[in-house]
Amino acid sequence: MIRKESMKIVSTKEIAKETVEMVLKNSYISENAIPGQFLHILLDGHTLRRPISIADVDKENEMVTILFKKLGFGTEKLSESKVGDVLNVLGPSGNGFEISLEGIHTVLLIGGGIGVPPMYYLGKSLAKQNMNVISVLGFQSKEHVFYEERFQQFSKTYVVTNDGSYGDKGFVTNVIPKVGEFDRFYSCGPLPMLKAITNELFEKEGFISLEERMGCGVGACFACVVPTNTEKGYKKICSDGPVFDAREVIL
Amino acid sequence: MSRLQVNLPGLNLKNPIMPASGCFGFGREYSQFYDLSKLGAVMMKAATGSERFGNPTPRVAETASGMLNAIGLQNPGVEKIIENEVPFLAQYDMSVIANVAGSTVEEYEYVARTFNHTNNVHALELNISCPNVKEGGIQFGTDPSMAAKVTEIVKKASNLPVYVKLSPNVTDIVTMAKAVESAGADGLSMINTLTGMQIHLPTKRPLIANKTGGLSGAAIKPIAIRMIYEVKQHVQIPIIGMGGISNAEDVLEFLLAGASAVAVGTANFSNPLICSEIIDELSITLERYGFGSVEHAIGKAVMNE
Numbered sequence: 305m306i307r308k309e310s311m312k313i314v315s316t317k318e319i320a321k322e323t324v325e326m327v328l329k330n331s332y333i334s335e336n337a338i339p340g341q342f343l344h345i346l347l348d349g350h351t352l353r354r355p356i357s358i359a360d361v362d363k364e365n366e367m368v369t370i371l372f373k374k375l376g377f378g379t380e381k382l383s384e385s386k387v388g389d390v391l392n393v394l395g396p397s398g399n400g401f402e403i404s405l406e407g408i409h410t411v412l413l414i415g416g417g418i419g420v421p422p423m424y425y426l427g428k429s430l431a432k433q434n435m436n437v438i439s440v441l442g443f444q445s446k447e448h449v450f451y452e453e454r455f456q457q458f459s460k461t462y463v464v465t466n467d468g469s470y471g472d473k474g475f476v477t478n479v480i481p482k483v484g485e486f487d488r489f490y491s492c493g494p495l496p497m498l499k500a501i502t503n504e505l506f507e508k509e510g511f512i513s514l515e516e517r518m519g520c521g522v523g524a525c526f527a528c529v530v531p532t533n534t535e536k537g538y539k540k541i542c543s544d545g546p547v548f549d550a551r552e553v554i555l
Numbered sequence: 556m557s558r559l560q561v562n563l564p565g566l567n568l569k570n571p572i573m574p575a576s577g578c579f580g581f582g583r584e585y586s587q588f589y590d591l592s593k594l595g596a597v598m599m600k601a602a603t604g605s606e607r608f609g610n611p612t613p614r615v616a617e618t619a620s621g622m623l624n625a626i627g628l629q630n631p632g633v634e635k636i637i638e639n640e641v642p643f644l645a646q647y648d649m650s651v652i653a654n655v656a657g658s659t660v661e662e663y664e665y666v667a668r669t670f671n672h673t674n675n676v677h678a679l680e681l682n683i684s685c686p687n688v689k690e691g692g693i694q695f696g697t698d699p700s701m702a703a704k705v706t707e708i709v710k711k712a713s714n715l716p717v718y719v720k721l722s723p724n725v726t727d728i729v730t731m732a733k734a735v736e737s738a739g740a741d742g743l744s745m746i747n748t749l750t751g752m753q754i755h756l757p758t759k760r761p762l763i764a765n766k767t768g769g770l771s772g773a774a775i776k777p778i779a780i781r782m783i784y785e786v787k788q789h790v791q792i793p794i795i796g797m798g799g800i801s802n803a804e805d806v807l808e809f810l811l812a813g814a815s816a817v818a819v820g821t822a823n824f825s826n827p828l829i830c831s832e833i834i835d836e837l838s839i840t841l842e843r844y845g846f847g848s849v850e851h852a853i854g855k856a857v858m859n860e
């Protein structure tokens with residue numbers, strides 16, 4: 305269940321170009337969060353909250369990690385917050401990747417840019433359940449790359465940059481053909497990337513996490529809907545998602 | 556009588572606070588944050604004759620002290636609302652107000668008539684002012700004779716008191732208010748959102764897919780106050796006020812300007828507990844400014860003229 309919680313900033317550091325890793329302390333959210341869920345963060349002077357994925361959870365120490373890119377006023381302000389500051393957060397929000405693993409042995413994680421963070425907690429959790437994990441991480445260029453070594457701890461990891469300044473050159477879709485066999489994919493990233501992946505991997509079972517501008521973030525206002533081929537014809541990204549079966553949403 | 560109690564046509568409110576239409580869905584999501592029985596009433600999301608999918612996304616944008624929205628009246632249609640949503644709200648000890656929308660006079664009439672089939676809706680809020688529906692909603696809200704016509708027809712179709720929701724996108728709000736009062740409105744609800752636009756710099760295009768959206772939140776509060784203050788001087792029917800309310804002081808300001816009750820919209824997005832918190836603070840705020848009850852404050856700024 306979503307609650308309004310205070311989260312104290314335990315650490316904050318720029319880990320790649322314009323990319324901040326922030327560790328927050330809160331017992332309720334660390335206890336209840338599952339991979340794919342997000343925090344909805346209110347910043348002083350702003351009307352709408354900012355959705356940021358949960359990138360990692362340390363239940364024992366009651367810590368939740370987020371990774372975000374400084375893109376606009378809100379994320380810029382968030383990056384200026386200091387250790388000890390307290391964030392006003394709704395969470396854990398949305399439906400995460402809580403799906404049966406029956407018959408699944410190898411999973412492919414595909415993260416693009418700021419879509420990489422939710423893949424980390426997911427991959428870590430899947431590896432703990434003895435899944436064989438392969439990760440493909442796409443970034444703009446070398447200075448944007450983060451968490452490569454962390455993904456390597458539980459998966460065979462491929463990094464690709466758009467400009468070729470690190471790893472393979474191009475898009476994640478260029479690398480997918482060479483990763484070998486897998487039973488299911490999980491992905492989060494920019495819409496064009498998700499479109500390309502869901503087209504290319506149409507034969508495969510997959511789950512994707514979507515982004516959209518949100519109002520309430522709890523499912524009441526109908527701001528962040530996505531058309532689906534289910535009976536209802538649409539789903540709410542904030543509360544039915546952000547994770548969806550790749551074949552049910554129309555991108 | 557409790558000091559927060561207000562009695563309006565069809566509505567015996569234990570306090571004057573209700574979530575505004577479209578900002579609270581049908582209550583389910585917010586019921587995980589507090590007991591909805593605490594509310595005076597709830598204004599449901601707009602109901603249309605049949606299901607509506609609404610506008611393409613993005614549907615919202617943040618602005619200085621507010622936001623734009625162009626949801627496009629997405630809702631499951633009046634029948635499904637009566638079947639699935641009204642029973643949920645009926646569990647709570649509060650009044651339920653249905654927001655009636657449509658693109659044609661016939662659709663408004665149909666929706667209003669259909670709400671006669673449930674005992675758990677206590678009043679209608681006639682939404683003639685949604686700026687995000689292209690087929691005609693806007694004309695009803697900006698043309699006094701059209702507004703009067705749809706009010707009259709809905710009054711005839713319904714057994715319930717009708718609060719007509721006025722659009723601020725007009726040059727003369729008093730004319731609109733008087734027109735719907737003469738047509739039989741039991742009350743007014745004001746204001747709906749102001750039409751606005753935001754250009755997205757990276758794409759050099761309007762950010763909202765619908766291009767225009769309705770501005771709400773703190774930014775519009777002075778406009779709402781001014782309009783209620785003007786209208787209060789010219790009509791006898793009660794006003795439910797809204798536009799940028801986010802604390803008990805704001806509520807008192809609306810009461811003083813002439814509102815008998817208030818709705819809170821956008822502020823639910825920043826703080827899902829806002830209505831509950833305002834209800835907790837309201838008595839003390841009234842007292843601080845020398846009012847023994849909500850009733851005593853209503854319209855005081857107008858009478859002081």
Ligand SMILES: Cc1cc2nc3c(=O)[nH]c(=O)nc-3n(C[C@H](O)[C@H](O)[C@H](O)COP(=O)(O)OP(=O)(O)OC[C@H]3O[C@@H](n4cnc5c(N)ncnc54)[C@H](O)[C@@H]3O)c2cc1C
Binds near residue numbers: 380
């Ligand atoms: C479920 C979900 C998870 C996300 N997880 C992450 C993450 O882990 N790390 C990360 O860096 N970013 C993430 N994002 C994107 C992040 O929410 C936006 O980058 C952020 O809201 C931008 O805010 P701003 O004030 O800096 O930008 P501005 O452009 O100034 O924001 C203006 C408004 O638009 C909204 N907005 C702008 N861009 C987006 C976007 N891409 N998605 C949704 N709303 C947007 C803002 O929330 C705000 O309401 C996620 C988005 C969603 C929907």
Ligand SMILES: Cc1cc2nc3c(=O)[nH]c(=O)nc-3n(C[C@H](O)[C@H](O)[C@H](O)COP(=O)(O)O)c2cc1C
Binds near residue numbers: 576628682685797799
């Ligand atoms: C996302 C959103 C959806 C809305 N939907 C409706 C609606 O369906 N019917 C309606 O009459 N008003 C609707 N409104 C207008 C509000 O009920 C209210 O009149 C307006 O937002 C001003 O109040 P506020 O500043 O407290 O939000 C909506 C407003 C928002 C922000």
